[in-house]
Amino acid sequence: AEDEDYEQIEDFLEEMHPQEIAHLLESLPSSDRQVVWEHVPADSEGEILVHLADDVRSAIMDRMDTDQLVAATESLDTDDLADLLPEMPRDIVQEILLSMEQQERERLRSVLSYSEDSAGGLMDLDMITVRADTNLDVVLRYLRRRGSIPESTDSLFVVDREGRFQGLLPLTVILTSDPEMSVAEVMEHDVIGIPVDMSARDVANLFERRDLITAPVIAEDGQLMGRITIDDVVDVIREEADHSLMSMAGLNEEEDMFAPVLTSTRRRSVWLAINLLTALLAAWVIGLFEATIEQLVALAVLMPVVASMGGIAGSQTLTLVIRGMALGKINPTNARTIFRKELGVGIWNGLIWAIVIASVAGFWFNSVKLSIIIAAAILINLIMAAISGAVIPLILKRMGGDPALSGSVILTTVTDVVGFFAFLGLATLFLI
Amino acid sequence: AEDEDYEQIEDFLEEMHPQEIAHLLESLPSSDRQVVWEHVPADSEGEILVHLADDVRSAIMDRMDTDQLVAATESLDTDDLADLLPEMPRDIVQEILLSMEQQERERLRSVLSYSEDSAGGLMDLDMITVRADTNLDVVLRYLRRRGSIPESTDSLFVVDREGRFQGLLPLTVILTSDPEMSVAEVMEHDVIGIPVDMSARDVANLFERRDLITAPVIAEDGQLMGRITIDDVVDVIREEADHSLMSMAGLNEEEDMFAPVLTSTRRRSVWLAINLLTALLAAWVIGLFEATIEQLVALAVLMPVVASMGGIAGSQTLTLVIRGMALGKINPTNARTIFRKELGVGIWNGLIWAIVIASVAGFWFNSVKLSIIIAAAILINLIMAAISGAVIPLILKRMGGDPALSGSVILTTVTDVVGFFAFLGLATLFLI
Numbered sequence: 001a002e003d004e005d006y007e008q009i010e011d012f013l014e015e016m017h018p019q020e021i022a023h024l025l026e027s028l029p030s031s032d033r034q035v036v037w038e039h040v041p042a043d044s045e046g047e048i049l050v051h052l053a054d055d056v057r058s059a060i061m062d063r064m065d066t067d068q069l070v071a072a073t074e075s076l077d078t079d080d081l082a083d084l085l086p087e088m089p090r091d092i093v094q095e096i097l098l099s100m101e102q103q104e105r106e107r108l109r110s111v112l113s114y115s116e117d118s119a120g121g122l123m124d125l126d127m128i129t130v131r132a133d134t135n136l137d138v139v140l141r142y143l144r145r146r147g148s149i150p151e152s153t154d155s156l157f158v159v160d161r162e163g164r165f166q167g168l169l170p171l172t173v174i175l176t177s178d179p180e181m182s183v184a185e186v187m188e189h190d191v192i193g194i195p196v197d198m199s200a201r202d203v204a205n206l207f208e209r210r211d212l213i214t215a216p217v218i219a220e221d222g223q224l225m226g227r228i229t230i231d232d233v234v235d236v237i238r239e240e241a242d243h244s245l246m247s248m249a250g251l252n253e254e255e256d257m258f259a260p261v262l263t264s265t266r267r268r269s270v271w272l273a274i275n276l277l278t279a280l281l282a283a284w285v286i287g288l289f290e291a292t293i294e295q296l297v298a299l300a301v302l303m304p305v306v307a308s309m310g311g312i313a314g315s316q317t318l319t320l321v322i323r324g325m326a327l328g329k330i331n332p333t334n335a336r337t338i339f340r341k342e343l344g345v346g347i348w349n350g351l352i353w354a355i356v357i358a359s360v361a362g363f364w365f366n367s368v369k370l371s372i373i374i375a376a377a378i379l380i381n382l383i384m385a386a387i388s389g390a391v392i393p394l395i396l397k398r399m400g401g402d403p404a405l406s407g408s409v410i411l412t413t414v415t416d417v418v419g420f421f422a423f424l425g426l427a428t429l430f431l432i
Numbered sequence: 433a434e435d436e437d438y439e440q441i442e443d444f445l446e447e448m449h450p451q452e453i454a455h456l457l458e459s460l461p462s463s464d465r466q467v468v469w470e471h472v473p474a475d476s477e478g479e480i481l482v483h484l485a486d487d488v489r490s491a492i493m494d495r496m497d498t499d500q501l502v503a504a505t506e507s508l509d510t511d512d513l514a515d516l517l518p519e520m521p522r523d524i525v526q527e528i529l530l531s532m533e534q535q536e537r538e539r540l541r542s543v544l545s546y547s548e549d550s551a552g553g554l555m556d557l558d559m560i561t562v563r564a565d566t567n568l569d570v571v572l573r574y575l576r577r578r579g580s581i582p583e584s585t586d587s588l589f590v591v592d593r594e595g596r597f598q599g600l601l602p603l604t605v606i607l608t609s610d611p612e613m614s615v616a617e618v619m620e621h622d623v624i625g626i627p628v629d630m631s632a633r634d635v636a637n638l639f640e641r642r643d644l645i646t647a648p649v650i651a652e653d654g655q656l657m658g659r660i661t662i663d664d665v666v667d668v669i670r671e672e673a674d675h676s677l678m679s680m681a682g683l684n685e686e687e688d689m690f691a692p693v694l695t696s697t698r699r700r701s702v703w704l705a706i707n708l709l710t711a712l713l714a715a716w717v718i719g720l721f722e723a724t725i726e727q728l729v730a731l732a733v734l735m736p737v738v739a740s741m742g743g744i745a746g747s748q749t750l751t752l753v754i755r756g757m758a759l760g761k762i763n764p765t766n767a768r769t770i771f772r773k774e775l776g777v778g779i780w781n782g783l784i785w786a787i788v789i790a791s792v793a794g795f796w797f798n799s800v801k802l803s804i805i806i807a808a809a810i811l812i813n814l815i816m817a818a819i820s821g822a823v824i825p826l827i828l829k830r831m832g833g834d835p836a837l838s839g840s841v842i843l844t845t846v847t848d849v850v851g852f853f854a855f856l857g858l859a860t861l862f863l864i
Contacts, residue, residue, distance in 0.1 A: 017642045019643070020642070023761070027761045027762070027766060029769045143608050144608055148608060149604040149608060153604060171607060172581040172603065175576070175603060176580060176581060208451070208667075208670065210449045211584065213584065233666075234640055234665075235640075237670060240673075241669070241674075242755065245676055245751065248751070249747050257756055261776035261777055265781055268781060269781065272744060275740065275744045276788070276789070279741065282740075283737050287796075290729045290730075290732075293725070293732050297725050298722075300722075300735075301715050301718045302715055303736075304711060304715060305711040305712065305714075305715050308711045308714075308844075308848075309704065309707065309708060318681075319680070319681035323678065329455070329689065330459075334459060334460070337690065338689060345697050
């Protein structure tokens, strides 16, 4: 009966696309994962590995022996192989390289020389090139003889004798044009070649804004290097988005949801440690005013309100600016306008909430003086929050940091410290 | 000289893709936007409008007269038109409908009847269908006579006499097969048709996991309704990701970065108001313990540390669960495993940070009792944070709410209230 169960699992997996199996594996607790992996179709293993999150992948690869790993990589495209190799043990990489043909090995080396986050790292070498002086009927006969066309192909690439990129020949053009015409007559000339060192993010923005399906990657001397296809770009867009969301909470998007408790505890500790330092800084500021609080405990009751309103307002500005930067919508030309606008919003929100909170505090503690002081503190903190929310990501980016990762910690440190300092400081000056 | 400048702008815009112009307009302060809009190529106006964020679009459409609006919509695909119409004044919609041919109008009505967030709302009606019993050379002749193929086409759709979907005929197959063969012999049979009511998010996941470029949309009776293309799916993925990021800060992803200060102030006020209520709830909890704080001001100094550590730890679990749910990786089967794991992380982190913070507090205020009490409060709050972070999004989703939008407010309310209550309550019981 157990054998029958396994057969059912295998039939089920046989129907699935490698990326779907990767998704399934990521959704399974680690104990079930190994069971499913053992029944995965052998010829999909490589592609599944490529699509797994780093964490899950390395756990599975750790249990594979050399032969299995070499076999899994055999069916992979050069660009996918280039993603996997850096995560394999040295001796296995050697073995894989030795098992390849000379030409294939050269190609792999060229892809490996580019960063994973660049056009060169994204590109795929599997493409069909034609010459401009060929006639379409020759192209048609060539394709029929070839018998297959690489996946996600919507265009052939036109190159000259030296391999320099000349233009695109869309499949739709081949199908709708007179076969007597030459490639030169019907090809698209005004095609943007993607420079091999363009960042993956810029490549994604280009694909998104031009509705591209494939695009040529070009070296500085005009040589056609490879092509980028939309499926890899979709992965970049998804990863970028995941990265922003996860890193704002100090998490890594490659983390396994089912990682062992102690592994996750250790990883998250870093973030908690950083936040503890900022919380202690805020506590130290409060400590400066112990004597004041002792005389008026209402201050202790209200101070978190001042800090939290600043944190919330600031994180709105911060999120807006981080997203604008990621989408390439904020640039040196309009940064000043954004800053002025956010400052304006900060001042208005500061005024509105100063009045609201002052009224609440005044009624609650029956003190006009207290309500004036909290109003002033709220106004100061919301203005500081707007300024910090707009400026912190710009500074972090100029310093080469990741605004999404550290922006929110720095921001809440500022709004906590400023909030407590303004509120308790003003109270010390004018209330006691 | 000014005319020359304008000519330069026009030349520049002429080179750009409509989506790039939309992006440019969104990156411009509102004053410059109108100037650029006036020099946009007339035949791109419709497509630019489709790609603008809601806010920016409606500002521009408000300044267009009926003739301009009708002209702008003329070149649009049915699916794009269906996105624009609901935002236009009733009389203009009438005019546009009247200017269309009967058949076109019917098609538009059918697209308008589906939700924007479903396969039906995403689909495009512009596609080429063929019969299974046709020979490929007939298909080739037909395509040549037709002279053009709709954008983003990688396959023709095979239907029977009643218009029911039979399979796909990829362009690459047409190009590589013997023209004497029939469509039936070479077409792909095992193609998943997308049900017309599938959610846009599920469509995006399907495209992503199967590396699709186009896919057929099918009615319940098997009728081919339209096709979905990868460029629209990329927009869905981007919008989904933007939505998660923005709504976690109470922002709307369709908002204009350069909206007038007062408009933005008003919109953000809602979020600040909700957060003020939760901050006041936390303040009320502190107020319950005024007498305790009066006797021991150290409590006021340390209480934000307890609350903020809970908030940070909880938001890590929350973000992980929200993302897992959005990617379809968390389901009823594995939710319990995730919960147990997060609880485990919460307990461990609670223990670790309880010890660290107790040591700091003990040294700072030279009190063993205080350090034991803060340790207990940290442990309680970090465990509650893990439970809330895992459970809140699941409950919100079951109630039909948006976990990304309200999850973090509810979470920090819980961690603030529990944190203050545990710390000040324990202090009242055991310290005073």
